[in-house]
Amino acid sequence: MLRKLYFILLCGVLQGCAAQSKYKLIDAEQETVITENYSYYLYYPEEYEERPEEKFPLLLFLHGGGESGDSLVYVKRNGPPKLIKRGKKFPFLILAPQNPYKKMWWNTRSVIQLLDTIVKNNRVDTTRIYLTGLSRGGGAAWEMAVQYPKKFAAMAVVCGMTPLPYASWIDKKMPIWVFHGEEDESIPISESETMVAKLKSMGYKVRFTRYPGVGHDAWVPAYDNEELYEWFVAQKRQE
Template sequence: MLQKLYFLLLCFVLQGCAAQSKYKLIDAEQETVIKENYSYYLYYPEGYEENPEEKYPLLLFLHGGGESGDSLVYVKRNGPPKLIQRGKKFPFLILAPQNPQKKMWWNTRSVMQLLDTIVDNNRVDKKRIYLTGLSRGGGAAWEMAVQYPEKFAAMAVVCGMTPLPYASWIDKKMPMWVFHGEEDESIPISESETMVAKLKSMNYDIRFTKYPGVGHDSWIQAYDNEELYEWFMKQERQ
């Protein structure tokens, strides 16, 4: 309503002063502040407390739509949090926030604010911040790679929708690994195929793993792949 009022007032002033060849421009500025409260898991690797001078890599994990809500228990269903529950040990910190909105996309700006807060308050190697996400979280990972091209040392995306028109905005120095099930009916594998082809045509460093006969839950095989975490640990921003 406020914006409409400014528009009408501006039109009136312009019309009323046209005969005198004068006009008055009214500047209108409105600020909208969006706040998002995130619950999250923060995993510390073995030795973190015993080595107060050492800095560690950090992996940001963004879950899929099924894990959204108001209970962190959901976040343990898939990906690295599930593996941690099983007893797996990782060589880096893992930040796993929960999207509180069950039917809305990730607010990637708020996620970045959370990430920056965690990095500033822990011993994180800023040259070794990694990004991964599955399904809806995979789409958010692509979005963050576009919006924050100099933030991450490497990214792995599992069955996520892609921002194809903005592929060139992603930093060429950041290696990527994409996973997708060939029988995915929720987010077709064509999403990943076209994005990977586009990035390869521009000489990006990208790997693509397809899982024959696998549907949307390709994250099971992707995150069970020990090579993925070894690959992450080899990456560092120059």
């Protein structure tokens, strides 16, 4: 079952600022309130209600720029939500939020707070939280792996931009699978090539699937690949 839900995030942020005059340095603090409104789909596997004592894995899916906006219908265009619409069944929960900003990056700090709220209010196995994203969402997935290295058990990125200088911040224990089309003109395959090479040189566990003759829509064969979901389910964080 795929549930259409809404999430309002209200968080307080303390920002330090300093003002320097001719005579003295003044330290100050200002409290800023940030509000994020998220619409999202939350998919539950059939077994979730049948086995009320069991905790289940969860997959966080971040869509691309074309699915951003104010209508959740867009989120069903690609990736796992599209497959769910077609009738595919998954063995884990799937959280698919919608980036409300068509021309802005994902706010990964608020996404992680949404994720934490979902985990808190559902029976989620915190050692089996998985992350995936395509295009702009793929870039956000890399960012989240850098910012929250102890959160995810595995990550799959499809044609995403990569934060190469921060490669060493990603948890070495987390398996990674990267997908990219060789003819991608929006985000060139060199983004994934250089990141994969860097991670492998440092001993990371990385798989890299290239699609000859495929452009930016590498997410079609990537998410149609049943092996991807079997790979996810096999991963578990070892603290």
